[in-house]
Amino acid sequence: MNTSANSSSNRTPLIAGNWKMNMDHVQGSSLLQHLAEALSEAKHDYDRVEVAVFPPFTSLSAVQTLIQDDGLGLVSGGQDLSPFDSGAYTGDVSGRFLARLGCKYVLVGHSERRTIHGETDEILNAKVKAAYRQALTPVLCVGEGLDIRRAGTHVQHTLAQLRASVDGLTTDQAAGLVVAYEPVWAIGTGEVAGPEDAQEMCGAIRAELAGLFGQDVAPKTRLLYGGSVKASNAPSMLHETDVDGVLVGGASLDADEFASIAGFERQLAG
Ligand code: PEP
Numbered sequence: 368m369n370t371s372a373n374s375s376s377n378r379t380p381l382i383a384g385n386w387k388m389n390m391d392h393v394q395g396s397s398l399l400q401h402l403a404e405a406l407s408e409a410k411h412d413y414d415r416v417e418v419a420v421f422p423p424f425t426s427l428s429a430v431q432t433l434i435q436d437d438g439l440g441l442v443s444g445g446q447d448l449s450p451f452d453s454g455a456y457t458g459d460v461s462g463r464f465l466a467r468l469g470c471k472y473v474l475v476g477h478s479e480r481r482t483i484h485g486e487t488d489e490i491l492n493a494k495v496k497a498a499y500r501q502a503l504t505p506v507l508c509v510g511e512g513l514d515i516r517r518a519g520t521h522v523q524h525t526l527a528q529l530r531a532s533v534d535g536l537t538t539d540q541a542a543g544l545v546v547a548y549e550p551v552w553a554i555g556t557g558e559v560a561g562p563e564d565a566q567e568m569c570g571a572i573r574a575e576l577a578g579l580f581g582q583d584v585a586p587k588t589r590l591l592y593g594g595s596v597k598a599s600n601a602p603s604m605l606h607e608t609d610v611d612g613v614l615v616g617g618a619s620l621d622a623d624e625f626a627s628i629a630g631f632e633r634q635l636a637g
Contacts, residue, residue, distance in 0.1 A: 384619025553594025
């Protein structure tokens with residue numbers, strides 16, 4: 368078990384909600400208020416389990432204003448960023464703008480960005496570096512499609528994505544990084560990988576990071592599982608040694624469900 372209650376790990380669990388292209392700024396404000404209320408009713412300890420939301424760009428300002436004005440313990444992040452800091456890149460959003468809004472995190476390389484927008488590992492490496500230039504923490508998403516899973520080469524495939532995306536990072540950057548293992552076949556499909564699948568990959572990712580950045584760095588990097596996570600399956604995922612959190616899509620749009628996921632420790636204790 369990898370919660371802050373466990374002395375074997377100092378990694379604070381991260382429960383991250385990817386709203387994708389849902390929730391305009393009015394809906395997003397309402398969802399955030401409901402989420403904050405649900406977490407407050409559950410007496411959520413944000414220092415113990417971090418909770419982050421990733422609204423669409425146009426909702427970020429409203430969400431971030433609520434977080435700041437109401438002194439909420441939640442944090443926010445962007446769903447993507449440009450590899451560049453400014454300039455003639457129509458439609459792109461700079462990490463500098465996200466940082467200025469008060470975002471802490473930014474998703475990099477979600478499978479929908481890789482598939483729909485053709486983002487390569489080289490582009491994602493540039494995006495990870497762009498995030499660090501603005502003191503944002505990248506949540507780097509990696510994972511295999513169903514064909515690769517069936518071929519049994521999912522570990523090699525995912526580690527190759529990881530290596531290419533973290534190329535050139537400093538040891539401090541690697542230690543602060545968040546990596547989300549998201550098997551593409553389990554995203555938005557209702558198909559959930561088993562806890563042993565999540566542990567197999569997260570263990571392999573941590574071992575790879577140890578090889579790349581050192582044995583003292585890899586234990587600090589937080590690793591998430593993502594793919595059809597709900598309140599009912601989150602505790603078993605988070606029970607695994609190398610799973611330090613979850614990246615949640617669909618279920619993060621339901622404030623009570625997402626708050627229950629964030630309260631996974633109660634279910635593990637009960
Ligand atoms: C995601 O979009 O990152 C995700 C994991 O989605 P879902 O939880 O809906 O599978």
